[in-house]
Amino acid sequence: MKTTRLTLTSLLVALFVTFGAVWTLAQDAERDIERIAGEVYRFRNRAHYSVFAVTPEGIIATDPINAEAAAWLKAALQRRFNQPVKYLIYSHEHPDHISGGEVFADTATVVAHERAKAKIVGEQRRTATPHLTFTDRMSIELGGTTVELSYMGRNHSDNSIVMRFPKERVLFAVDFIPVEAVAFRDFHDAYIEEWMDSLERVERLDFDILVPGHGRVGTRDHVRQFRAYMQDLYREVLKHVRAGLSLEEMQQTIRLPRYQKWFGYHSDNPRLNWFPMNIAGMYRYIQNHRRPN
Numbered sequence: 001m002k003t004t005r006l007t008l009t010s011l012l013v014a015l016f017v018t019f020g021a022v023w024t025l026a027q028d029a030e031r032d033i034e035r036i037a038g039e040v041y042r043f044r045n046r047a048h049y050s051v052f053a054v055t056p057e058g059i060i061a062t063d064p065i066n067a068e069a070a071a072w073l074k075a076a077l078q079r080r081f082n083q084p085v086k087y088l089i090y091s092h093e094h095p096d097h098i099s100g101g102e103v104f105a106d107t108a109t110v111v112a113h114e115r116a117k118a119k120i121v122g123e124q125r126r127t128a129t130p131h132l133t134f135t136d137r138m139s140i141e142l143g144g145t146t147v148e149l150s151y152m153g154r155n156h157s158d159n160s161i162v163m164r165f166p167k168e169r170v171l172f173a174v175d176f177i178p179v180e181a182v183a184f185r186d187f188h189d190a191y192i193e194e195w196m197d198s199l200e201r202v203e204r205l206d207f208d209i210l211v212p213g214h215g216r217v218g219t220r221d222h223v224r225q226f227r228a229y230m231q232d233l234y235r236e237v238l239k240h241v242r243a244g245l246s247l248e249e250m251q252q253t254i255r256l257p258r259y260q261k262w263f264g265y266h267s268d269n270p271r272l273n274w275f276p277m278n279i280a281g282m283y284r285y286i287q288n289h290r291r292p293n
Ligand SMILES: [Zn+2]
Pocket: 092, 094, 097, 156, 157, 174, 175
């Protein structure tokens, strides 16, 4: 037993040393850290991103992504800033973003929307259960840095929040405001009309830099662009449903050329060809929320 544990420890040390070397370059194929503005940084694990803010009294971290990613990040933060994570904030309860929270729970207060906590407990998510929850707004202050957490209504989930760093004018929003990309697949777990309303609320917030949970960093105008996309898609699908077209016919017919350059609009890789899936999700939603003659 003791030997096994020692071997494991040396393996972990070796891994951290390896990743530590990577950290100085700030990137490898799987993970990297880049500075967004001021004390706000962005952490990438493959195609998933979270942000963190470094203050003189500790670090405010967000989505841990998964246990392995969180362990890498924890080691990198220790090496670079020599500061513990004091807060860990979940963007929403989906497991691909918030698994592994237990890695930070030794030093961090875990924060989420109250509905996120209910689902984390109910679904037995593999992460730390939030210690602190809220319904509409919450402000967290640490070492002179403030992050404002706001619930914008239901959208990609019923518990997604946005995190605003007023000093850096950064907004972190996960999975419901892609930057120059169509929506992910078929609007699973989505509230489409409320989603469009929640985008309008985000457009009224005061920030310049939009950091999504996937894809590239954008600006506040990208919120408006994605809302326009959803509204255009909604209108087109509703029109074709009223005209009696089948889903297959719609997928053949509906084109939104304004968005043809966006990620996921068209791809030869069927897994990344999301626009026809967006049509299918919108079709399903409209069929469920409409009563024909
Ligand atoms: Zn999600």
